[in-house]
Amino acid sequence: MATLHTVNKSPFGASALQSCLNHAKDGDAILMFEDGVYGAAQGTIIADAVAAKSGSLSLYVLKGDADARGIADARLIEGVTPVDYAGFVELAASHDRTNNWL
Amino acid sequence: MATLHTVNKSPFGASALQSCLNHAKDGDAILMFEDGVYGAAQGTIIADAVAAKSGSLSLYVLKGDADARGIADARLIEGVTPVDYAGFVELAASHDRTNNWL
Amino acid sequence: MEDNIKKFLYVNRKAPYGTIYALEALEVVLIGAAFDQDVSLAFLDDGVFQLVKGQNTDGIGVKNFSPTFRALGDYEVTKFYVEKESLEERGLTADDLQEIMYEDEDDDYAEKPSIRLVNRAEMADMMAEQDVVLSF
Amino acid sequence: MEDNIKKFLYVNRKAPYGTIYALEALEVVLIGAAFDQDVSLAFLDDGVFQLVKGQNTDGIGVKNFSPTFRALGDYEVTKFYVEKESLEERGLTADDLQEIMYEDEDDDYAEKPSIRLVNRAEMADMMAEQDVVLSF
């Protein structure tokens, strides 16, 4: 009964990612897309908080959005998996519900 | 040559108030309005950061927006002055420029 | 899951008036009440501000919709989950919220409070039990 | 202040693509260049993301407008103030930004960088010197 959480806002401008991390349960997945992809990059002031969850949660980033913002795969936090839209759809299908942190 | 800064976003959901506080110069004024009025209330996790600036900055809140959100005058941080729209206009007129933290 | 009865959760994370999401979320809840689903409302982050008592919008020319929350009990919308940590961060306690009651038809129409204070972990648990989560 | 010459500052605090503000700010800068004012651009908070190099929007079906920044020198828009603290918080250095150059007509058309790294206090000072601040 796991949940796919989606986050589409920059973690530096908005509190959505932090709130999502606070409410996701072990075994859930988080997909970062649109401006949410900035949460998937290494070396930022929130990267440690995200990386700390990579054991208990499955973390994904939408590759098209990361590419658009100049975030190369090599800059992703370890444990964050890039997916395309087909992968996004499959994540939504394989989890019991989506919870969209707008 | 002082500036009137305006902040219209909740300090809990967005970074605008913090960024404004980081960039306002001594002698400047900050008007909190719309959802920005939550930054003017006592007892919140950001109230100390706002109160700490009440010596070097002039802090204002738009009373109509505070009333709409159930923030009574008695709950305002000490040093925050409620103004109406006429007061807002005079603040804009009496400062050399406005800097709107959207 | 009973046939055609789903657990619907409406998630409110935004403050009222600055944007229309809170008002238009309420419009969905009102319409949704006619569908006989198992409805819950979550108020967390800035969403807790929607329930604060003493809202008076005369000074900004916008309609005060906060009284509508008190009418939801009549539509059998009676589960308002409000997160304690969100209140605390914002300098609020349960006393700062409006009283929202409903009549429990399974208990001789006794008046009961619709607001259920929950901590963050309980909010997460409740969210994880839903079939449909609608966020505003 | 010279007659009819004002100091215009365009403030960019939002990331590109997720919202249109960055693109439509750039459209204002392009049109504004025709008015012979004293123009500066500020990039702080998420606005620094607008200047990151290597943007490729093929996967999302949206136009990549980042090359346009490099054309602004031809319109005599040559002052890009970028905040160091904003870069650092986001794990970025100046090397992660595109190279944006202009030809200095007062210096025998020497090629010079348009990006000026400033710290937070310098950003605040620069903002306080403006006549008109337009925020996006």
Next chain:
Amino acid sequence: MKFGIVVSEGPYTHQASDSAYNFAKAALENGHEVPRVFFYHDGVNVGTRLSIPPQDERNIQKQWSALAGEHNVDLVICIAAAQRRGLLDEKEATRQGKDANNIAEGFRISGLGQLIEMGIQTDRLITFGD
């Protein structure tokens, strides 16, 4: 699997309507169904036929209308949200005494009940917003 999709923000201003389109397209291409997309809040503005984006930009309304035509997707615009924002079909315009309408091909205006119904009848619901 049946996906229900909510679009909560207007075109061009927020990426939401683009992301929702890309998601819907990928779902349909991968054998899923998207019986309905519900446009709420500023999302209703996706359905205007009067938009004229620059030649080198995507036309979001036409993308949706084409997808709906190809795959029989029901594009529903919320009537209450649409009235506030000035998105009308011919019937509503006549009923309200307005001299014009602006709805695009493939979209229809209906009530919020269609959103709840979508939540009940689909297997997964996802909202694209801000």
Next chain:
Amino acid sequence: MKFGIVVSEGPYTHQASDSAYNFAKAALENGHEVPRVFFYHDGVNVGTRLSIPPQDERNIQKQWSALAGEHNVDLVICIAAAQRRGLLDEKEATRQGKDANNIAEGFRISGLGQLIEMGIQTDRLITFGD
């Protein structure tokens, strides 16, 4: 004193257009001038005559049109932003081959130069947005 005002968000969805209206009204009532208001980004949607807000809500478009009529305020909608979002006047509709227009009384569509000009010619500029 002359105030220039920018409205960057659409009506009802964000409070920006209400706040800008209240500010403009207060400025005019207190002896200041508001020669122009410039509608940009989603702010262009304030100028549609097709909106039908509920009876118990304010009508933001009509408030602006009335204020402009009383005080001779120039309500300018940015043409580039308006085209993307489907806000047209009769001339633009004809030129672009569209079968309808939706601009309200008291508003006019013009270029971004009008925003810069407002910045140059007013004493203070203030933006209401999100």
